[in-house]
Amino acid sequence: MTDTAILLIxxxxxxxMKQDPVxxxxxxxxxxQIVDEVPELKKFxxxxxxxxxxxxxxxxxADAGFWSELAALIEENYYxxxxxxxxxxxxxxxxxxxxLSFMLEDLEKPVIFTGSQLPxxxxxxxxxxxxxxAIEIACAKDSEGRARVPEVCIFFDSALLRGNRxxxxxxxxxxxFISPNYPALAExxxxxxxxxxxxxxxxxxxxxxxxxxRLDTRATILRIYPGMDENVxxxxxxxxxxxxxxxxTFGSGNAPSKDWFIKNIRNAxxxxxxxxxxxxxxxxxxxxxxxxTGMTLKSAGVxxxxxxxxxxxxxxxxxxxxxxxxNQKVKELFETNLRGEISN
Ligand code: ASP
Numbered sequence: 001m002t003d004t005a006i007l008l009i010x011x012x013x014x015x016x017m018k019q020d021p022v023x024x025x026x027x028x029x030x031x032x033q034i035v036d037e038v039p040e041l042k043k044f045x046x047x048x049x050x051x052x053x054x055x056x057x058x059x060x061x062a063d064a065g066f067w068s069e070l071a072a073l074i075e076e077n078y079y080x081x082x083x084x085x086x087x088x089x090x091x092x093x094x095x096x097x098x099x100l101s102f103m104l105e106d107l108e109k110p111v112i113f114t115g116s117q118l119p120x121x122x123x124x125x126x127x128x129x130x131x132x133x134a135i136e137i138a139c140a141k142d143s144e145g146r147a148r149v150p151e152v153c154i155f156f157d158s159a160l161l162r163g164n165r166x167x168x169x170x171x172x173x174x175x176x177f178i179s180p181n182y183p184a185l186a187e188x189x190x191x192x193x194x195x196x197x198x199x200x201x202x203x204x205x206x207x208x209x210x211x212x213x214r215l216d217t218r219a220t221i222l223r224i225y226p227g228m229d230e231n232v233x234x235x236x237x238x239x240x241x242x243x244x245x246x247x248x249t250f251g252s253g254n255a256p257s258k259d260w261f262i263k264n265i266r267n268a269x270x271x272x273x274x275x276x277x278x279x280x281x282x283x284x285x286x287x288x289x290x291x292x293t294g295m296t297l298k299s300a301g302v303x304x305x306x307x308x309x310x311x312x313x314x315x316x317x318x319x320x321x322x323x324x325x326x327n328q329k330v331k332e333l334f335e336t337n338l339r340g341e342i343s344n
Contacts, residue, residue, distance in 0.1 A: 004046035004139050007081040008034070009073060011066075012056035013089025015114070015131070018121030026119055028056050037120055038128050046082075046139050059089025059096070059115075064215040064318060067099040074104065074111060075211040083110040083138030083147065087131070090115045090168055090176050093154060097163025098315035101152040101339045105210040108202055110138045111152045113163060117174055126174045130156060133188045140192070149185055149199055151340070160186035162200075164312040164341040167282075180283045181307040181343060200340045216321035219244030221314055223280065230260045237268040237275075243327065244274035244317045247302070248310060253277050253286030254293040262296055269301040274327050276334055278305035278313045285343070303331040306342040316341065 010016055010031040018029040018037070031052045035041050041048055051073065057066065074084055088096055097113045104111065114134040116127030134155040140148040152163040157175040165182040169175070186194045222236050222245055237245060245268070249255045255265075269275055277286050277297060285307030288294035298304070305313045316338070320330040337343075 002045045004082045004141070005080065006046055006048050006083050006085060006135055006138050007077050008048055008050040008085045008087065008135070009053070009070070010034075010050060010056070010087045011053045011059070011070070011089075013059050013087065013115045014119050015087050015116040015127040016056070017119035019119070029121065038131060040128065040132055041135070044135060044139070046135075048135065049081075057089070059092040062089075062092045062096050064099075064217050067096060067103065067215065068213040070096070070100060071103040071211050071213050074100075075209065078109065078209050081109070082141070084112070085131070085134045085138050086111065086113045088113050088115050090117065090156075094163070094166045094168055094177065094309065094311040095315060097152050097154050097166060098309070098312040098341070099215070099319065101162075101164040101312075101341065102316055102319035103212045103215075104152060105212065106202065106207040107152065107209060108150045108205060108207070109147050110140075110149045111163075112138050112149075112155050112160075113153065114155045117172070117176055126157065129158075133158070133192065136192060137186060140194070146205060148194055150202065151185070151200055153185060155188075158188045159184045160188075162340055164315070164339055165309065167309050167311060180309075181285065182340070212319065212323060214322040215318040216243065217318050218242055219246065219274070219314065219317045219321065221246045221248065221310060223248040224250065224255050228256070230264070233261065233264050237264055237273060242273065243321055244276065244330070246276050246278060246305070246310065246313050246317060248280045249277055249286070249297075250280060252284065252290050252294060253279055253288045253297065253304070254291050255297060257293045257296060262300065265297065265302065266300040272327050274303065274317070274321070274330050274334070275301070276303040276305050276313060276317065276331070278308050278310055301331075303334045305334070308342050312341045
């Protein structure tokens with residue numbers, strides 16, 4: 001046994017379910033007994049401790065408070081473990097991984113989210129493989145004993161993806177996640193193949209972890225669609241106490257050029273509302289200099305989300321608004337690559 005130690009954090013979701021032999025319903029099982037369910041864990045040459053969230057949540061209930069608790073748990077245990085594996089429902093895993101990537105600054109250890117499409121207690125589960133590979137990645141070190149993947153990631157169905165680049169893509173296939181705009185950091189086949197040139201390493205090792213637990217959630221997401229009524233836009237932008245709106249636009253960042261649309265965006269922006277732009281397209285990003293409609297948004301002060309996923313962009317807004325009162329500063333940093341979440 002090496003002295004490598006991993007903290008396994010169970011928050012809820014399908015992976016931790018088992019069929020109750022009495023009523024046959026899926027219920028969370030006692031994670032203290034994880035080794036009984038996955039005896040393969042005994043063969044790891046590392047120590048695995050586990051913590052169970054109380055209460056366990058379906059990830060549809062994830063929120064800023066939950067993310068802060070997760071960040072605090074990692075902060076408390078950061079120097080006692082070599083890596084962290086977070087078992088989480090798949091539905092909002094990409095939001096949680098994105099949020100944690102911003103909240104944990106100067107991270108030098110792996111934080112790997114995983115889960116499964118089928119409960120760990122059923123015969124064809126994908127949970128065992130996901131869990132075992134996630135732990136192996138969390139334990140992996142380079143020749144100098146430093147973490148091979150010091151990032152917040154999602155491991156799912158043989159691919160290790162940067163957390164703030166991933167999106168849930170399928171509700172019923174084992175390959176539930178993709179990373180449309182950034183390559184996988186590693187792939188698990190017979191061996192785990194690390195794609196070193198895509199993994200972000202610290203510029204200088206040895207910095208202490210900085211944990212930012214304050215998030216400001218006074219932002220919303222507005223998906224633009226043909227036929228949108230002016231009142232939908234107006235009422236959204238004028239919602240009391242709102243600080244930010246993430247608009248999901250067409251193609252390379254385009255929106256209607258109708259007067260009422262531009263006027264509402266411009267007025268809201270002049271009032272100081274943070275308006276940020278991500279594309280509805282799965283691949284590619286926003287370029288507000290291609291079409292006149294995009295240029296109008298840019299001139300109205302709309303911030304460019306580049307090739308960010310919606311999950312990452314909203315988490316980044318919550319994070320930046322939690323750190324800064326100055327909305328101009330939030331917009332400036334929103335356009336900047338902070339944790340490998342955008343390609344510019
Ligand atoms: N509803 C579940 C959740 O996200 C689904 C899953 O675990 O995959 O918590």
